[in-house]
Amino acid sequence: MKIPAMIAAELRRLTAGKMPVLALMALMIVPLLYGGLYLWANQDPYGELDHVPAALVVSDTGATVDGTHHDFGDEVADRLVEDGTFQWHRVDEAQAKHGIDTQKYDFSVTLPADFSSSLVSSTGAHPHQAKVILTTNDAGSYLSTTIGKQAIQTIQASIVAEVNKQAAGRFLASLATIRTSLNQASDGAGQLADGAQTAASGASDLADGTKQVADGAGTLAGGASDLAAGLGKLKNATSSLPAQTRKLADGARQVAAGDAKIADVGDRVGSVAQRAADAVPDARHDISADLSKLVDDGHLTRAQADAILDRLDRLGDAIDDGNAEVQSGVGQIDRLASGSAQVADGAEKLAQAAPSLAGGISDASAGANKLKTGAASLADGAKKTDAGAQKLADALPALHTGAATLRDKLADGAHRIPASTEASRAAQAKNIADPVHISHAAVTNAGTYGAGLAPFFVALAAWIGIYALFLIVKPVSKRAITALRSPVKVMLAGWLTPGMLGAIQMIGLFAIVAGWLGFGVEHPWGTYAFMALASLTYTAIILALNVWLGSVGQFLGLVLMVLQLVTAGGTFPWQTLPAPLAALHHVLPMGFVVDALRQLMYGGNLSFAVSDGTVMLWWLLGSLILAALGVVRMTHRRTLRDLEPSLIG
Numbered sequence: 001m002k003i004p005a006m007i008a009a010e011l012r013r014l015t016a017g018k019m020p021v022l023a024l025m026a027l028m029i030v031p032l033l034y035g036g037l038y039l040w041a042n043q044d045p046y047g048e049l050d051h052v053p054a055a056l057v058v059s060d061t062g063a064t065v066d067g068t069h070h071d072f073g074d075e076v077a078d079r080l081v082e083d084g085t086f087q088w089h090r091v092d093e094a095q096a097k098h099g100i101d102t103q104k105y106d107f108s109v110t111l112p113a114d115f116s117s118s119l120v121s122s123t124g125a126h127p128h129q130a131k132v133i134l135t136t137n138d139a140g141s142y143l144s145t146t147i148g149k150q151a152i153q154t155i156q157a158s159i160v161a162e163v164n165k166q167a168a169g170r171f172l173a174s175l176a177t178i179r180t181s182l183n184q185a186s187d188g189a190g191q192l193a194d195g196a197q198t199a200a201s202g203a204s205d206l207a208d209g210t211k212q213v214a215d216g217a218g219t220l221a222g223g224a225s226d227l228a229a230g231l232g233k234l235k236n237a238t239s240s241l242p243a244q245t246r247k248l249a250d251g252a253r254q255v256a257a258g259d260a261k262i263a264d265v266g267d268r269v270g271s272v273a274q275r276a277a278d279a280v281p282d283a284r285h286d287i288s289a290d291l292s293k294l295v296d297d298g299h300l301t302r303a304q305a306d307a308i309l310d311r312l313d314r315l316g317d318a319i320d321d322g323n324a325e326v327q328s329g330v331g332q333i334d335r336l337a338s339g340s341a342q343v344a345d346g347a348e349k350l351a352q353a354a355p356s357l358a359g360g361i362s363d364a365s366a367g368a369n370k371l372k373t374g375a376a377s378l379a380d381g382a383k384k385t386d387a388g389a390q391k392l393a394d395a396l397p398a399l400h401t402g403a404a405t406l407r408d409k410l411a412d413g414a415h416r417i418p419a420s421t422e423a424s425r426a427a428q429a430k431n432i433a434d435p436v437h438i439s440h441a442a443v444t445n446a447g448t449y450g451a452g453l454a455p456f457f458v459a460l461a462a463w464i465g466i467y468a469l470f471l472i473v474k475p476v477s478k479r480a481i482t483a484l485r486s487p488v489k490v491m492l493a494g495w496l497t498p499g500m501l502g503a504i505q506m507i508g509l510f511a512i513v514a515g516w517l518g519f520g521v522e523h524p525w526g527t528y529a530f531m532a533l534a535s536l537t538y539t540a541i542i543l544a545l546n547v548w549l550g551s552v553g554q555f556l557g558l559v560l561m562v563l564q565l566v567t568a569g570g571t572f573p574w575q576t577l578p579a580p581l582a583a584l585h586h587v588l589p590m591g592f593v594v595d596a597l598r599q600l601m602y603g604g605n606l607s608f609a610v611s612d613g614t615v616m617l618w619w620l621l622g623s624l625i626l627a628a629l630g631v632v633r634m635t636h637r638r639t640l641r642d643l644e645p646s647l648i649g
Helices: 004-015 018-027 030-041 046-051 071-085 093-101 115-123 142-295 303-417 421-431 451-467 478-483 488-517 523-548 553-568 579-585 589-602 604-634
Strands: 054-057 062-065 068-070 087-090 107-111 133-136
Touching: 004 093, 004 589, 054 071, 054 093, 062 115, 068 115, 071 087, 071 142, 071 589, 093 107, 093 133, 107 142, 133 142, 421 451, 451 488, 451 523, 451 553, 488 523, 488 604, 523 553, 523 589, 523 604, 553 579, 553 589
Parallel strands: 054 087, 054 107
Antiparallel strands: 062 068, 107 133
16 A cells, blocks of 8 residues: 555545544634634734723813913823723722722723923922822733723823923923023133222232332331320420419519610610701801801901811711610610510410310320320231231232133133024923833834734744644554554654644634735735644654654643743743743744744744754654654554544544
8 A cells, every 4th residue: 555545545434424524624613713713812902902991081170381370181191092092981099999890991091180290390399299090900901900000101101201201391491591601700800800900900919019018018007106106205394384474474464664764775875866856957057157256357357167067067967866775776676575575475375275286286296196096007907918918919810810711711612602592492202201212123013912922923833733633543554553664654644644734724714814914914825834843743653652652642732832832932032031932942943933933924034044954853853763763662552442533442
């Protein structure tokens, strides 16, 4: 008997009667139902989240920012409803609680009363985080809880971005104000530097002037000391001045009285002398007449008469000269008498002023002593002022240097803060709040969630289909083992019968994935070829288990399926597995099937698919060899019951 005949015989056995046909048809569609229905149900669950009911409770009372009232809770709620990611229902707390308990809502999000005030608290003295309360009920759906957590993270990111935008806006506005203030401060520092330079020059002049003041103050102190000493002596000397001036006044009065008497006598003498002088001309005339008579009488000669007249003229001249001197003396005596009177009056006034003069000199002496003390203090202060002015003159150049440095640093600081406008600050704040734009550059793209799961569930459905077929397909024909002494042919016939049926299953499954569900398949022929290769390889593995272990091998096929379901890396990356399971990922065949189908369906690296196919061929060849060895072993253990096996037995 040849291999096709053995295959035909097995197929006739499987279709002998209505029940066997129904059983075969049912088992043939198992992988189609498993893979097709599961992928259909999970085709695009994230695109249907708007059908997930969620309660939205807004208890926020708002907050006032810069004189404007804001209801951030309502703003967030409006954005959520407008976004439409979930089927939001705005309700109160009681309705939300009842809806969660009765599973009317999968989860609820609550924005409490202090939501807005907490958001703006960062600008106050007691900053605290705003709360967003997520309420879930795992009794309804654990994945709803997971989705709710993702929703709350999205809400949090949106709120953080908005708060950061506002905070960044205020910060940038403050920074612009700081920049303006720095420029003003830089200008002021420049003026300060110029003023310090001028002050330095003035301080140098001040130092010179204060030195002169100090020297002058020292001289003044010395002069004040001498003045105080001199006035002290003068005070001592004038202490008896009033008594002396009184005596002087009395003496002056006596002198004035004596001079008055002398003047009176002088006036009388002057009067006599004047009469004598006035009488001389008359007397000469008379004498001249008398002499002329005597001459005429001859008593005297003319010469004698002239000699007498000459002597008389000389006497008259002497009398005139004496009278002039007397009159001059009388004038002097009169002036002396007048001066003596004035001296007496001045002495009287001096006597009257002497007490005041003595008191003034005493006061002047006391003032001179105070002037001496003040001048000494002034001299000390002038020295200190000179020292301070010198320090000031020494320090002001450093002040000028520091002010210039301050000016330069302030200008540099202002320059480092970029100039901005209100529009540019708004754009900057928006960018600071959301600084990263995610640009997804995909080497390959599965498309939807279901398409991403398709390679895994196709690989798993292929195993389930083959495993189900072996519930009715006999691994090897015992009759053929008895009739033929060719274990390899028997093994190949036992492998090809379920293998071909599995390949047919993969045709139907491929049609569902690429046709009905509409998942994109970049390399359709390569994808189906690998699906068929996977089905044939699974057939060889389960065949070998059945040949060697019988019903125990069939059970181990189920265990092996479960183990591969965990290690294939179909949902989560295999790197997340515990170390022993991660090691099995690199050995068991289903992981290679999943990887190859991803490369072929999504348009990935075909060299990976070739490598995966090579591994599958090794699994196929090894399993067939192992199954052949099992058939060889079975040729030595044949019984009469093995010649007519039943469908179930």
